[in-house]
Amino acid sequence: MKELSSSQIRQMYLDFFKSKGHAIEPSSSLVPKDDPSLLWINSGVATMKKYFSGQVVPENPRMTSSQKSIRTNDIENVGKTARHHTLFEMLGNFSVGDYFKKEAITWAWELLTSPDWFAWDPDKLYMTVYPKDTDAKADWEAAGVAPDHIIAVEDNFWDIGEGPSGPDSEIFYDRGQAFNNLADDDPENYPGGENERYLEVWNIVFSQFNHEPDGTYKPLPRKNIDTGMGLERAVSIFQNAKTNFETDLFLPIIEKTAELSDGKIYGDNKEDDVAFKVIADHARAITFAIGDGAMPSNEGRGYVIRRLIRRAIVNGQKLGIQGAFLDQLVPVVGKIMQSYYPDVLKQADYIAKIIRSEEDRFGETLDGGLNLLNSVIADLKKQGGTQIDGADAFKLYDTYGFPVELTEEYADDQGITVDQDGFKAEMQKQKDRARNARGKQTAMGLQHDLLINVKTPSEYVGYTQLTTESAMTELVVDDKLADDVTSGVAQAMFAQTPFYAEMGGQVADKGNILDEAGNVVAHVTDVQHAPNGQNLHTLDVVVPMKKGTTYKLVVDQKFHSKVEKNHTATHLLDKALREVFGEHTQQAGSLVEGDYLRFDFTHFGQVDPADLAKAEAIVNEKIFAELPVTTVETDIESAKKMGAIALFSEKYGKVVRVVSAGDFVTEFCGGNHVKNTNEIGLFKIVSEAGVGAGVRRIEAVTSAAAYTYLHDHDNILQAIGHDLKVNQVTDTEARVQALQAQVKALQQKQAELEGKLASQEADSVFDQVTTAGNYRLISGTVQVSKMDQLRALADKWREQALSDVLVLGAEVNGKANLIVAVSADKQKQVKAGDLIKAISPKIDGGGGGRPNLAQAGGKNPAGLPDAMTAATEWLEAQD
DSSP, rough: OOOOOHHHHHHHHHHHHHHTOOOEEEEOSSSSSSSSOOOOSSSSSSGGGGHHSSSOSSSSSSEEEEEEOOTTGGGTTTTSSOOSEEEEEEEEEEESSSOOOOHHHHHHHHHHHTTTOOOOOOGGGGEOOTTTTTHHHHHHHHHTTTGEEEOOOTTTEEOOEEEEEEEEEEEEEEEEGGGGOOOOTTTOOSSSSSSSEEEEEEEEEEEEEEETTTHHHHEEEEEEEEEEEEHHOOOOOOOOOOOGSSSTTTHHHHHHHHHHSOOOOSOHHHHHHHHHHHHHEEEEEHHHHHHHHOOOOHHHHHHHHHHHHHHHHHHHHTOOSOOOOOGGHHHHHHTTTTTTTTHHTTTTHHHHHHHHHHHHHHHHHHHHHHHHHHHHHHHHHHHTEEEEOHHHHOOOOOOHHHHHHHHHHHTTTTTEEHHHHHHHHHHOOOOOOHTTTTOOOOOOOEEEEEHHOOOOOOEEEETOOOOEEEEEEEETTTTTOOSEEOOOEEEEEEEEOOOOBBBBTTTOEEEEETTTTTTEEEEEEEEEEEETSOOOOEEESSSOOETEEEEEEEEEEEHHHHHHHHHHHHHHHHHHHHHHHOOOEEEEEEOSSSEEEEEEEEOSSSOOOOHHHHHHHHHHHHTTTOOBEEOOOOOOHHHHTTOOOOTTOOOOOOOEEEETTTTEEEEEESSSSOOOGGOOOOOOEEEEEEEEEEEEEEEEHHHHHHHHHHHHHHHHHHHHHHHHHHHSSSGGHHHHHHHHHHHHHHHHHHHHHHHHHHHHHHHHHHHEEEEEETTEEEEEEEEOSSSHHHHHHHHHHHHOOOSSSSEEEEEEEEEEEEEEEGGGGGGTOOOOHHHHHHHHHGGGGGEEOOOSSEEEEOOOOOGGHHHHHHHHHHHHHHO
């Protein structure tokens, strides 16, 4: 066996398929773009859906990639098995309507067995095929596979419901008898069975049918190849590792974790080994996820990150690690993956900062949570119970930040389950955050031949001219190619067009189509890219049009000019934000309209208004500096040497367009821009807010819209100044501050007076001590203006030790409020939280609290007397 590192294996795979004419596709972000069906990119083919569906025609129908992926459906198995991971890399080669079964099989065999490549022993390789797929079996034999190493398995058919499907062929590596965990006569002891000896390393899917809505299968017009080889598994074979974790992809993380532990050594103890593996796996996943812009939160992919971090922390405690430690593993992950993912190491400080913040947050409550959980489990075992109550699981989640899945895993180690139904009831609006955020997964659609086969060229000339005469080359009416259209909505292509097709955040141009006499025959309402890249115009046809006729295409210049200004301002803002917040700040999306621009960027935490003002000032400084805006077309490598930065979500071809504003900013961009920054005139941020975990959104205006915004706000300020009777607008702030101070003083005085009144009224209530069962009770309703005054009365009651139990009610702003207090010597017999739960339904509300003090709110003040009666009855019923 060759001695190769994980980096060498990954590169060898890509180089092999490059030698077979494949384009090497870069690993996409783990955060899916324009695909709400996925929470994460979970496979290599997930990034190819647009090609297989026919939405986009790739420049090269042969592609290969090593795609980082995350799967979260079986997190609880990570660390307990040899090959379960949350983050993994999927090596793949893909054919979109090009080569098919014979080539895919022949090349797979060559890569695996050729001395120039993997050089694996052919005798150790086994292939499974779909029983009816006689072609695959014949192709494997022709490639050189012994017939007895080809096994027919009924499950070898890839199908996800409606959409492309087909037989597949899995490749297994025989690791030898030493790995055999089954008896020789066990029915699962074969390549393809559930065993440890035969390791599945590669799956080749022959996508040749479409699964129709009626359940039938029809041949696809173009057959596709989709393959997947787990890098981690391949590395374990090359490095003769017992599991994936004993490879160079994980061992450095495990070794660093051992250094941070209290002397634990990997390999000494089975339980410790599980903890080491969990930490190594999760450290990789959270590092890459945060590096790709996802942030810890309580929903969606952010919830997954938070769960992974907390699961790793709990396993760290099992190894005796005290305090935060995951942040120290980030640079270790970065160094392991540096050859193919250099950005991870570049962002290491930023990623570590986010993880450390999350660790500290959880660390504050971890000990209390674990103590409670261990106490609950101990009590259960004493009583012979086997299930943690849903309320206890909810308390762990709500008070200590324990995801219920983490509670389940911890309890499972003790042979105890969790009452999930009870937990969901306590959560009220509980939802399965990690799974439901994915949304309903949709299958890849059937290839659409209509526009895929249309390869008539269409040249975009809008960089230099906004009016041109050109022949209509294609016409689509009612989803069919047509020769003419009389009215209504249609789509058209032209040999040349000045209309920009929506891309990179810039909206499409608008305008009109004119005939030779200068009459408007259609309005252009939208422009998108067709699968082969042509500009496809959506038309509102008002006069009959014919394919082949030459028309005059006229862009709405006023709208186009506004878009240009906003687009160039977007680039200036992108650079300004990086100067203010740091290079870790990345664009996370944008929209360039005529009236405004929207810019999303990654940033951890709130944005200081002063920093926002700095960014705005930098943009205006560059506008006033009258920087020349230039564009050049070049190849990607030359552009990178120029220092050009790729913007979010763009896909770049061999020739790229680079825009520069003086020497301030240089970025890849195919959009439209002003010729000088002074054309923008003015830039004004109108709003800034968070739109997701770790993502902020700025909306801004430029030019005339910015002037209008400032003019309107100046009028508002003038009107406020007039109402405040100030001589100068500049005195408005001081006048407002003086009024605020005056209001605050009056509010304090009012509160003092209300407190005195409440205290006087309470004195009469405190004098009325009754007996309820074995307890002395004071109860009644009082007149207060806020809940704080009820709590103050409870404090006064406690200081004077007036009774065993206090129950007070009040109507505040049309709502009912209750407070219950219990003396220290009675809290073992009576808990305030239990009593408040018993009486709060009388006011149509609910509440809770500690054994000594609890409060509740409701919408039925009329029920307060009934609540007092219920309190007496409840106490009388106690032993």
